[in-house]
Amino acid sequence: MSDSSNVIDPSKPSIARVYDYLLGGKDYYPVDQEIGDHFKINLPGSVVIATSNREVLVRAVGELAKAGLRQFIDLGSGLPTADNVHQVAQRHAPDAKVVYIDNDPIVLAHGRALLEADDRTVVIQADVRDAKGIREHPDVIRLIDFEQPVAVVFSAILHHLNDDENPADIVRFWTDQIPSGSAVFISHFRSGHNAETEAVEQKLQSTFGRGRWRTDEEIAELFGDLEILEPGIVPVTQWRPEPVTGPTAVRELTVWEQLIVAGLARKP
Ligand code: SAM
Numbered sequence: 252m253s254d255s256s257n258v259i260d261p262s263k264p265s266i267a268r269v270y271d272y273l274l275g276g277k278d279y280y281p282v283d284q285e286i287g288d289h290f291k292i293n294l295p296g297s298v299v300i301a302t303s304n305r306e307v308l309v310r311a312v313g314e315l316a317k318a319g320l321r322q323f324i325d326l327g328s329g330l331p332t333a334d335n336v337h338q339v340a341q342r343h344a345p346d347a348k349v350v351y352i353d354n355d356p357i358v359l360a361h362g363r364a365l366l367e368a369d370d371r372t373v374v375i376q377a378d379v380r381d382a383k384g385i386r387e388h389p390d391v392i393r394l395i396d397f398e399q400p401v402a403v404v405f406s407a408i409l410h411h412l413n414d415d416e417n418p419a420d421i422v423r424f425w426t427d428q429i430p431s432g433s434a435v436f437i438s439h440f441r442s443g444h445n446a447e448t449e450a451v452e453q454k455l456q457s458t459f460g461r462g463r464w465r466t467d468e469e470i471a472e473l474f475g476d477l478e479i480l481e482p483g484i485v486p487v488t489q490w491r492p493e494p495v496t497g498p499t500a501v502r503e504l505t506v507w508e509q510l511i512v513a514g515l516a517r518k519p
Contacts, residue, residue, distance in 0.1 A: 257376070259356050264458055266411060267355040271330045273301040278330050278361060286458055294451045296507020304438050307487035307513045308406045309334050311436045314491065314515075315402045316343035320434060322401045323349045324391070324425070326379045327408025330358055331365035336404065337372040347371065348394050352385055354378045379408060380416055382424040400432040407511070409473060410440040411461050419473050426475060431518055435477055438487055438513040440464040448510060470512060477516035484514035 261280040268279040272287035275298075279287070290297040312323065321344055325336045328351035340347035348371040351362055355376075362374035373390045385391060395401060403425045409418040426435060442448060442464040455462025465473075470484055482490065486504055490513045 257356050257359075259360065265355050265357060266459055267330050267353060267358050270301060270407075271332070273298050274305065274332055276330060276332060278357060286454070289454060290451060293454070294447055294507070294510075296505065296510065297451075299505070299507045300440075300511045303487045303508065304407050304511055304513075305332065305334070307438060307490050308336070308404070308436075309339050310491055310493075311513065311515055312336050312339040312402070312404070313343060315434055315436070316340045316347055320344075320400055320402045321347050322395050322399060323347065323404060324352065324385075324395065324401060325349060325404040325406070326352045326385075327405065327411065328353050328358065328362070328366075328374075329407075331361055335366055337366065337368065341371070349373075350375060350391055350394055352377050352379065379421060380412070382421050386424075386428060397428055398430060400434070401429040402434040402436065403429065405435070405437045405439075405473075407438050407440075409437060410463055410465065411455075411459070413461055413463055416461075419475065422473050423475050426477060426518060429518055433518045435474065435516045435518070436513070437470065437473055437516075438511060439470045439473070441470065441486075441510055441512045442466050443506070443510050464510075467512065470514070474514065474516045478519050479514050479516045484512050487511050487513045490514075 264282045264286045268283040269286045272279040272283050323336055323340055337349035340349060351366055351374045359374055359376040366372055366374050373394055375388055375390055377385050412418040448464050452462055452464050467484055486509050488508050
């Protein structure tokens, strides 16, 4: 059922490589740069959206590790970048274990070298839509103890699934697998109900056949019955930000900053 081919095709754009381009990485081809530039021109906040999404992921993983979580499953993990989940988690808890999942072969190619830094970190090429297949993957069984709390990370991945791919069912599958005290983190494109976001949604659909901006209510539904923790589902820059003092401490969010939100939930 997956798009997971083992071949890196430089003639077709890839979500992982376009995102890497927006983050200022170097693992992209001209075809990815072309789409990235389209976003930069038509949605000038795309770089802010990408970087602030990475920043909230780092904060959330740090908080989870500080709270005692020692196992992380990062679905749609992307290419290795500045501060990856295992580096953040292991900074707080050296024994933390991380499974990275992505269906793009470039993530496996680069990830094996850069992310599989130790025997507590593994990269698997798989499709998030095949949740059962991932759960039964030998590396997941080897590394993750589902009797102990697990943090399941859906960072900027569920908006790449269309409604008929049932993202809420995928979250529910993982929620059913993990014990009480586990956590689910989601960051997600938020519908701006404006011409700009509609144009980008159309571009994602015409390029990748996927891409769905959702409202706060739709994003809340993805969490199912989980208990959403403070401060709720909010723009990523407002999700437990580092304390800021001085004139920028209180300011209006830009339009762009309002187009991606995050939430962290706990399984009671
Ligand atoms: N999670 C990272 C982050 O937040 O920085 C990367 C987000 S990037 C926008 C989305 C990632 O999801 C890409 O690396 C892409 O290859 C991956 N992806 C998209 N659809 C996927 C699918 N069906 N299964 C697995 N990975 C997928």
